[in-house]
Amino acid sequence: MNTLIPSNPSTSTSNISTNSATSTTEPAVTLDQTAEGEWFDPNEPRYCLCNQVSYGDMVACDNEDCPFEWFHYPCVNISSSPKGKWYCPQCSSSMKRRASRKN
Numbered sequence: 001m002n003t004l005i006p007s008n009p010s011t012s013t014s015n016i017s018t019n020s021a022t023s024t025t026e027p028a029v030t031l032d033q034t035a036e037g038e039w040f041d042p043n044e045p046r047y048c049l050c051n052q053v054s055y056g057d058m059v060a061c062d063n064e065d066c067p068f069e070w071f072h073y074p075c076v077n078i079s080s081s082p083k084g085k086w087y088c089p090q091c092s093s094s095m096k097r098r099a100s101r102k103n
Protein backbone atom coordinates (compact mmCIF):
# COMPACT_ATOMS: atom_id res chain seq x y z
CA MET A 1 0.00 0.00 0.00
CA ASN A 2 1.16 3.44 -0.86
CA THR A 3 0.58 6.17 1.65
CA LEU A 4 0.20 9.44 -0.08
CA ILE A 5 1.61 12.26 1.88
CA PRO A 6 -0.22 15.42 1.01
CA SER A 7 2.03 18.34 0.30
CA ASN A 8 1.60 21.35 2.45
CA PRO A 9 -0.92 23.61 0.86
CA SER A 10 0.97 26.77 1.46
CA THR A 11 4.13 27.62 3.28
CA SER A 12 3.48 30.54 5.50
CA THR A 13 4.93 33.66 4.06
CA SER A 14 7.68 34.86 6.34
CA ASN A 15 7.89 38.56 6.69
CA ILE A 16 11.46 39.46 7.42
CA SER A 17 11.54 42.75 9.23
CA THR A 18 14.93 44.31 9.58
CA ASN A 19 15.36 45.99 12.90
CA SER A 20 17.97 48.65 12.49
CA ALA A 21 17.19 50.50 15.71
CA THR A 22 20.09 49.10 17.66
CA SER A 23 22.36 52.09 17.76
CA THR A 24 24.17 52.45 21.06
CA THR A 25 25.05 56.04 21.63
CA GLU A 26 26.98 56.44 24.84
CA PRO A 27 26.44 59.72 26.63
CA ALA A 28 29.41 61.92 27.28
CA VAL A 29 30.82 61.37 30.73
CA THR A 30 31.10 64.57 32.68
CA LEU A 31 32.90 64.47 35.99
CA ASP A 32 32.56 68.16 36.70
CA GLN A 33 29.31 67.97 38.60
CA THR A 34 29.84 67.99 42.34
CA ALA A 35 26.25 67.87 43.49
CA GLU A 36 25.53 64.27 44.19
CA GLY A 37 22.64 62.63 42.47
CA GLU A 38 22.45 64.97 39.52
CA TRP A 39 24.07 62.66 37.03
CA PHE A 40 22.23 59.59 38.20
CA ASP A 41 20.06 57.87 35.70
CA PRO A 42 16.51 57.61 37.12
CA ASN A 43 16.20 54.02 36.02
CA GLU A 44 19.60 52.60 36.89
CA PRO A 45 22.00 54.19 39.34
CA ARG A 46 25.51 54.60 38.05
CA TYR A 47 28.62 54.19 40.10
CA CYS A 48 32.35 54.08 39.81
CA LEU A 49 34.87 56.00 37.75
CA CYS A 50 33.53 54.30 34.66
CA ASN A 51 30.00 55.58 35.28
CA GLN A 52 28.43 52.17 34.91
CA VAL A 53 25.77 50.28 36.77
CA SER A 54 26.77 48.09 39.68
CA TYR A 55 27.94 44.59 38.85
CA GLY A 56 30.11 41.98 40.46
CA ASP A 57 32.12 42.98 43.49
CA MET A 58 31.90 46.56 44.58
CA VAL A 59 33.98 48.53 47.06
CA ALA A 60 32.77 51.63 48.87
CA CYS A 61 34.81 54.78 49.28
CA ASP A 62 35.17 55.92 52.89
CA ASN A 63 34.98 59.55 51.95
CA GLU A 64 31.53 60.84 52.84
CA ASP A 65 31.72 63.40 50.06
CA CYS A 66 32.69 60.86 47.46
CA PRO A 67 30.82 61.57 44.22
CA PHE A 68 30.83 57.89 43.27
CA GLU A 69 30.65 55.98 46.57
CA TRP A 70 30.86 52.55 44.95
CA PHE A 71 33.48 51.16 42.65
CA HIS A 72 34.09 48.02 40.68
CA TYR A 73 37.07 46.03 41.86
CA PRO A 74 38.87 45.99 38.50
CA CYS A 75 38.33 49.72 38.02
CA VAL A 76 40.35 50.53 41.14
CA ASN A 77 42.86 47.72 40.73
CA ILE A 78 41.86 45.62 43.70
CA SER A 79 40.88 41.97 43.77
CA SER A 80 39.62 41.63 47.33
CA SER A 81 37.86 43.77 49.88
CA PRO A 82 40.32 46.29 51.36
CA LYS A 83 41.07 46.23 55.08
CA GLY A 84 40.28 49.33 57.05
CA LYS A 85 39.56 52.61 55.34
CA TRP A 86 39.68 52.79 51.61
CA TYR A 87 39.52 55.85 49.46
CA CYS A 88 38.98 55.90 45.75
CA PRO A 89 41.66 57.35 43.45
CA GLN A 90 39.73 60.56 43.02
CA CYS A 91 39.28 61.15 46.75
CA SER A 92 42.81 60.14 47.64
CA SER A 93 44.20 62.55 45.09
CA SER A 94 41.99 65.38 46.33
CA MET A 95 42.89 64.58 49.93
CA LYS A 96 46.58 64.83 49.10
CA ARG A 97 46.00 68.29 47.74
CA ARG A 98 44.15 69.39 50.86
CA ALA A 99 46.64 67.86 53.26
CA SER A 100 49.12 70.68 53.01
CA ARG A 101 49.81 71.20 56.70
CA LYS A 102 51.93 68.80 58.69
CA ASN A 103 52.85 68.66 62.37
Ligand SMILES: [Zn+2]
Nearest residue numbers: 048050072075
Ligand atom coordinates in the same frame (compact mmCIF):
# COMPACT_ATOMS: atom_id res chain seq x y z
ZN1 LIG B 1 33.84 50.69 37.17
Ligand SMILES: [Zn+2]
Nearest residue numbers: 061066088091
Ligand atom coordinates in the same frame (compact mmCIF):
# COMPACT_ATOMS: atom_id res chain seq x y z
ZN1 LIG C 1 35.86 58.51 46.87
